[in-house]
Amino acid sequence: MNIVDKNIEYYRKRAGMTRKDLAEGICDESTLFRIEKGSQNPRLDLLFEISKKLKIPLKFLMSELPFSDFKEIEKYKQLCREHTYYQDYEALSLTIEQFENLIEQNSDHVEYLTNKKFITWNKAILLHVRDKNLIKAEEQLHSILDTKLRTEFDIGVCNSLGLVKLSKDGVSIALEYFNKAYAAIEELPQLEDHTLTPRVAYNVAYCHVKNGQFNEATTLAYQIIGLLESKQLSFILGKTKHMLGKIHKMCGEYEQAKEYLLEAQFLFRLEKNEAYYLKTEEDLNEVRLLLEK
Incomplete structure (x- = not known):
């Protein structure tokens, strides 16, 4: 066998x-x-x-790992994704430490290097968003990036590198990474992580907004919402509706902006995502003032 x-x-x-x-x-x-x-x-x-x-x-x-070990590893990976989404970087740091301790117990398995790369990826996220060390974050992401983007992991790393580039080098360079990641998704025979496509698509749409390409961004945002609803996922749904609210506001369509911002705020309340809830509240107040005028 x-x-x-x-x-x-x-x-x-x-x-x-x-x-x-x-x-x-x-x-x-x-x-x-x-x-x-x-x-x-x-x-x-x-x-x-x-x-x-x-x-x-x-x-x-x-996998060569016993089921109990594999299940524990998958639990830590999911926790890393959740902490990153909710911007709980102290919890992410603690989870990485615990995850690293776990995989060191299985350093003789072939999955060890794959899990080590996953940890490096999340350490790079911390370097970027918490420590603001863009150079070191970029260096670590490049060290684990496969330029051919054969797997979901490769696409995720490329997407994270795009976010670093967005902070460091601006929209045009970041968009190259996001577009590459988005194109690679279509080449995969199947997806285990159904949040991958909306995450990457959201970043592409965000760059379109920054470039003033509102039609392209709106089309992509609606596609994201359709995909999330078809998979019965709420992940990034609030952020996508918040984006649509901002787009309508910039286009002077204040009633539509208010509608999407209210929906986004409701979703952030359900998620207990205080940072985005407060941000959306500020945007709503601006839209309400514009409607009064």
Whole structure:
């Protein structure tokens, strides 16, 4: 048995499935038997269908780590994403420290380097947004960036590098990175992180706003909202509606601006995102004054 074969059998049994149960609608039971015994290599599309039926990410089937360790690692990765979104950088710093301690216990596994890169990525985010050390942040991101952007991780790093460039070098250079990341998403066969597309698209739209390209930004913002609603996600929805409110305000469309800003403020209240809530309140007050005139 190789790692994938053992993992399929492990997760099948963990789900309480027989080979017949798992194979149904995917492949012959005899094919699954040969895969689990290591006498047949499974195709990637077949692995994807198996992972969907087992209700686990595809990467669980590819990992050498025990399920408990893998689940713990995924928990820390999700916490890093949440702390970054909510701008809780002290919590992010603590989570990185705990995550680093965990992976050091598995330094002999092939996933070690991948997880180390993830930690480097998040340390670079802290260098950028908390420490304002743009040069060091850029240096760390370049050290882990694959220029071909083959994976979701590569796209995320490229997106973060675009944010550093936005702070350091301005919109035009940043937009090159965001556009590259956005184009790479379309080349991926599937996405595990459904927040990736709206995150990158939001940054592209933000640059369009800064360039005064309001039609392009508005079109992209509506696409983001449609994508989030189709996936039943609220992630970045408030920020996108806030952006639309700002665009309508700059275009002199104050009633529409007020509508979107109110929706954004409601979402920020639900998220308990105080920083964006207060920022939206300021924008609403300006729009209300303009409407009174």
